[in-house]
Amino acid sequence: MTPADTLRFATRAALGYPLRTSLMVLAMAIGVAAVVVLTALGDGARRYVVGEFASLGANLIIVLPGRNETGGVNAGSFITSTPRDLTVNDAAALLRAPLVSRIAPLSVGNSEISVGGRLRDVMVLGTNADYLDIRQYSVAQGRFLPREDLGRASAVAVIGDKIRRELFGAEAAVGRMVRVGDTRLRVIGVMAPAGQGLGMTTDELVMVPVATAQAMFNTNTLFRIMVEARNREALAPAQRQLEDILRARRDGELDVTLITQDAVLGTFDRILGALTMGVAGIAAISLAVAGILVMNVMLVAVTQRTGEIGLLKALGATARDIRFAFLTEAALLSIAGALVGYGLGHLGAWGIRLAYPVLPAWPPDWAVAAGLGTALGTGLLFGVLPARRAARLDPVQALAKR
Structure with missing residues (x-):
């Protein structure tokens, strides 16, 4: 069988059972749409939060009462214990720092x-x-x-x-x-x-x-x-100056937390980025379910088309040709479902942006590529078993069943 024959065979097989084909395409489309919508929502939330913190100012240092013992910036950095309070005198002393x-x-x-x-x-x-x-x-x-x-x-x-x-x-x-x-x-x-x-x-x-x-x-x-450094390059040395001033005012103990804007942005970017990938992974589970549906339906298709497979083998088609034809059919169904899901996902993301204008819910490129690639890979993976079963059919027995 030539590649054109294989493609024609797969296309006619898919179109010959419109209800079955529609169900498989819909299952795959729902999985891809879920990936696109959820990643758009997660990435939109990440960009919104990062943008809000970026609006604080590029050279900002925030001094909080209480010490963050972990040494990093996390959600708990904004709710700290208070062994010693900040006062107006502390603020006046910080203003005397050369780089502030x-x-x-x-x-x-x-x-x-x-x-x-x-x-x-x-x-x-x-x-x-x-x-x-x-x-x-x-x-x-x-x-x-x-x-x-x-x-x-x-x-x-x-x-x-x-x-x-x-x-x-x-x-x-x-x-x-x-x-x-x-x-x-x-x-x-x-x-x-x-x-x-x-x-x-x-x-x-x-x-x-x-x-x-x-x-x-x-x-x-x-x-x-809130402390503003003279410029972005002075941010790190200004933070050290603030620490020295506060340590001197507190008997050598630095019982406050200093957070720079870059640290806040970096932390929230990593946290929300990880959450976005997490929800994408959860949504991808639906693609596995769609793949199982593809496998089950195509196993039924092998049984329904036993005579057709036997006739092809009798006319000279090899086991490799049969296997490739069924894999091509699985790939076509997966691609069709992925494209429909891609459109539905963008429609859903548009609806989110319409309902929440402040949220830039645009699907990230990596998520779209991952959704389409996973859909195709899932379809091919779960199409292997039906393709192998079809390829192993004996042509004489297949024609006898016909």
Whole structure:
């Protein structure tokens, strides 16, 4: 049999049983579509998280209270024990490091904001003027927090855009007085809409000077200190300078954790990348199920086409020709299923992007190639047994059964 004859034989065999062929193609398509959709979802989540952390700034160092004993960066790095608190004095000392350009101390708490009988819960963030530039935010109305001594508790506030809309509507917010908890504050600015970030959105924040926040919540501790190095090349030496300063202030003990943006990005990239490959592997199990279906259906096909196989052998077809013809049929069914699944997978990924615009759910190239390759490999692997059984048929017995 020539290659053209083999291809024609396999194609006619597949088209001769449309229901059987459709079921096999559908099974393979579901497996490939699952791989494409789940990897698109996983890789989209990875790119979203990495992008959110990248928006923190390229030269950022985050100082957290408590020591991460493992020496690495992991999810627990953001929830550490606190043997000794960070203070405003620590933040002021870090600003004196030669390779540091800006610092932003953070004090966080929950309270209520009220104006004109309208009331809502808010998160209050105490910080300083440099926080705006470090986080690369912008002010839509008015101005940001004043540049003043960290210990000065000015009665001013900058509110998020959603809070402005809920409390003031179409009225001007800048210059109005609001009550946050038991403290009266004057609104001096409104943040530009920023949308949802990782765990925090400026649209629903009330930002006040750090000393004001500490007075409101009756504390002298800080939640975090954000430090910006002068440039990217200075990041590592700046981190060492910060460690030396903090160690000197804490009797030679470094009981804080310093995290760089690169470390955070690298860690989350590895974790979410591994999760993406894991869900791809789980989805690939459905391809194995599809392969078993291909094998079972083709074993039935061998029985149904016994006479046809005997006739081919009687006309001179070798066992190798028969085996190759059945493997070609398995390959055609797998390729058809893979292509249909590829289209369904991209359709599903498009639906995810439509439902969640912030999630860049694009299937990675490696996942698409792996899905198509695995589908073809699975079809061929599970097509070997039916092909061998067909090739071993005795032509006389096969024609007798016909």
